[in-house]
Amino acid sequence: MNSFDTHEVLNQAAPFADVNLFRCDPALREAVEREGAGWAGAELDALGAELGRAEILELARVANANGPRLMSYDRSGRRVDEIEFHPAWHQLMSLLVGAGAHAAPWRAPRPGAQVARAAQYLLFGQVENGVQCPVTMTFASVPALRRAPALAEQWLPKILSNEYDPRSLPVSHKRGALVGMGMTEKQGGSDVRANTTRAEPILGGDGAWRIVGHKWFFSVPQADAHLILAQTDAGGSAGLSCFFVPRYLPDGSRNAIRVQRLKDKLGNRSNASSEVEFHGAHGWMIGAPGRGIPTILEMGGYTRLDCVLGSAGIMRAALCHALHHARGRNVFGRVLSEQPLMQNVLADLALESEAATAFALRLARCFDQPDDPAEALLGRILTAAGKYWICKRGPAFGAEAMEVMGGNGYVEDGPLARIYRELPVNSIWEGSGNVMCLDLLRALGKSLPEAGAALAAELMPAAGLDPRFAACAEALLDELPALVQDEGGARRLAERLVLAVQGALLLRHAPGYVADAFVASRVAREPGGAFGRLPAGTDCAAILARTLVT
Template identity: 50%
Template sequence: MSYRNPTAVLPTHEVTNMPPHMGDQDLWSSDLALREGIAREGAAWAEPQLADFGQVAGREEVLELANQANRFDPELKPFDRYGMRINQVSFHPAYHALQDLAVAHGLPNFAWNNGGAGAHVAHAALNYMLNQIEGGVLCPMAMTYAAIPTLKASPEIAKEWLPKLLSTTYDKRDIPVGEKTSAQMGMFMTEKQGGSDVRANSTRAVRDGEGYRLTGHKFFCSAPMSDAFLTLAYAEEGLSCFLVPRFQPDGQRNGLFLQRLKDKLGNKSNASSEMELQNTWGLLVGPEGKGIKTIIEMVQGTRFYCAFGSSALMRQGLVQALHHTAHRSAFQKLLIDQPLMQNVLADLALESEAATTLSLRLGRAIDEGEAGNQEAAALARIGTAIGKYWICKRAPNHTYEAMECHGGPGYVEESILPRLYREAPVNSIWEGSGNVICLDVLRALQRDAEAGPAFLREVESARGGNGHLDKALDDLKEALADHSDIELRARRLTEQMALVWQAALLVKSAPAAVSDAFCASRLGAAWSGSYGTLPRGADCNAIVQRARGLG
């Protein structure tokens, strides 16, 4: 937060050598990797909207709203003053202001309202920019976006719900959806006894006229004020997918009983609850017994959000570190000009650009898959899991390293860095933690005949562009051909695939200073994963200047 003319001359000393307050950020024009990626991946038509939103989302007042929304936690209100059950969550007004901003700019539905080439790429970019400032509000955006293709498979449900989900007006009222101007969709699948093993679920569903009645519990239900939820329960034919609204068709509240709100490490603005379902009315989505197959497309969408959401956290951490080091001196020299700090900053910049580049490439694969390109659809299926695993896994240490670039001032709550750091682990845990994601990559390789070949054609297209990459490609193909102990090696294999893919994308699209340094460090010998260890010959200054938007 900036202040008018703070007093620098104090009774005992004068405050000097401190960076100026950053003030408003232009999240679009300062991000060369984002701008180039938008043009390259087919979304140049959306540049005016993206440029406008980059300025709006980067305003200092939006950052202050984010600070308030995370400082004042949501509060559970299970009962009204007379003891009647209402199952509500109360949010700070800043949270609603951020929701209004997001929905008005199409963050939950831009891709579906602007179909065609580049739609999902531009959608990712919009959310990526706001996620740099505040991540919690993106949870209902992600679930609403991801639910839409699942609902399209059930035309009668889609007819009622899609117009509300595609609205760009935020309506926070807790009333039946038919009376609202817009709606948001949530999702909860996991239960206490099974977690990611949803086949261990115990929630049951029995027919009740045209609908079903569900009884059971869910252990993690984020954005519990959503207007409806997709969930899993066992029906007569097996595990099935259901849409459960907050209100029943007769206008009475549905049997969704909030038990408590989770006291989470981060993501504080977004409420996450435990919920019991007691004779809860719902509609079947897709066939009975095909619940996982029905809901998996929604999971694909939320994992896409995890990938570019973690990319956003890395970008903002880098922006903060660049600003601080460009204005802070030590030993008669700006930090940003000192060789070791420049190595750290350049390494952080490489990681950030590689994550953003891969996220936008995933968006194009989704776009092309939507248009009927089967190879692109296969790449999106396996690629989303690869990107979700690796980008999210790299984010926590990246935000920590950006914090360390500030020294002590980065460790205090007036800085955005502690909030970014607390936010960073969540995307790696939600929507399938590391082991689950890597096993999904193996399943795609083993059961999806198109996935492996589509991925290899993608990365092989960069062969010849860098010697380190060529060797890594050969090593990867050898690893993929070796099926011994493959489950034991699943993390290592997924990491190899991610690094080779990021390297291939950078070799084809980024300046040589970026691609050469990335390949030499990530694919060369003895990479530890620590930041600030770029080898001799890396053009750190060129990489840093590009990250500042000056390259």
């Protein structure tokens, strides 16, 4: 040691990097096979190896440390409303779009396509989450766009392209296109019926409408087009309609969309979110007049699926970093991951992560079967409930993972601080917790007998595997008609529903020591309280051995 050195650096775990994120996750691999996307295994394995490289994980850090900048004017004083990104952002976007996570099920539909894409998205969620926002909205825009054949003919070839083209140009000159969304306004937030933005038809034109108003949250302002909501008459009596608003008009001129500022967000800092005003912007209606909310909510179903997938991916990332650290750290003379209380905490986190993964891919399979009424109904219910519960579990999960690493987790040198800041966004974006729970009540209330049957078909095959689970599942199904009438208890209903589906999946498909621990800690008793409360007799070592295979 150099005479000027005060100490050697010892007992510091190496960074979690250069790991195949797919291969090290048995629960994800099993779910991909089980839910009908086994054919994508080789592709997902290659993607997992690429995303786990240290160089790719470093791009995530750099993209967040060097967030987007709004360039309102060019050097000549012309209004341009451009967003400038660090090259790391563009490299990550190229990876995500190149893998087809924005469009693969629409480009090449086949059984399991949504599940394969969901697994891709969950893997990307372990790397960087800002780039997932434009990819999600582009993916979700396709079903809505298909309602407007003329727009679809022009735009879908560019949207379905696997080339990421960040250039600010008319779509006819681009190799690929992205789509964003703008729904909320200052006075309304989730209450989009309070929107004041208005649209008037342009007489003698090409079907365009002139739009005047604003959006308080306008996602991905650099996108080539956005779907927005606007009132279709001055008084608003006709209700909201959905409009496709391109960044450039057909004649090559810029549309009259003015970016006021970028949002200074808690997390998701690599991604641009903005406030905008429409100064007579041109848009084209999608769907029927006054039916904008149902039209754009079709897009919302897919974005909410991605909120579940994204949260599952972020939780998996937090778990991997924490468990890897604990395996490489000695405390009080023993390896940290082998100490009983720490094993309990880590195993509890592992159960939460595996259950979220199993639920998310089962939900994706519902989207793979839109022509099956029972699957479509189950997907409608589980999307709302899962968006609430899985996203809600994220912040507490991230805080616990950070605590495993102690001070090393709390500082910006490592990934846990960034991961922790990412976790609340999926609870807020695309409908906050209360909105999701009210949506669940609406979905159940409109189709209760059929919804009960769909849930029973999902839960009861596991009832014979564990009497504790059987009692809870039967109680949930019996009480469902009364629970749907109790608005004040909607959060508890969503929680019970998700836990029951997760329990059924794990009982049927996971190793016994995983399923038993999950049922004992979350189904047979209230799951509240901190992580690390697994009952005596839980095989924590076996759970952790399965969790991260390196």
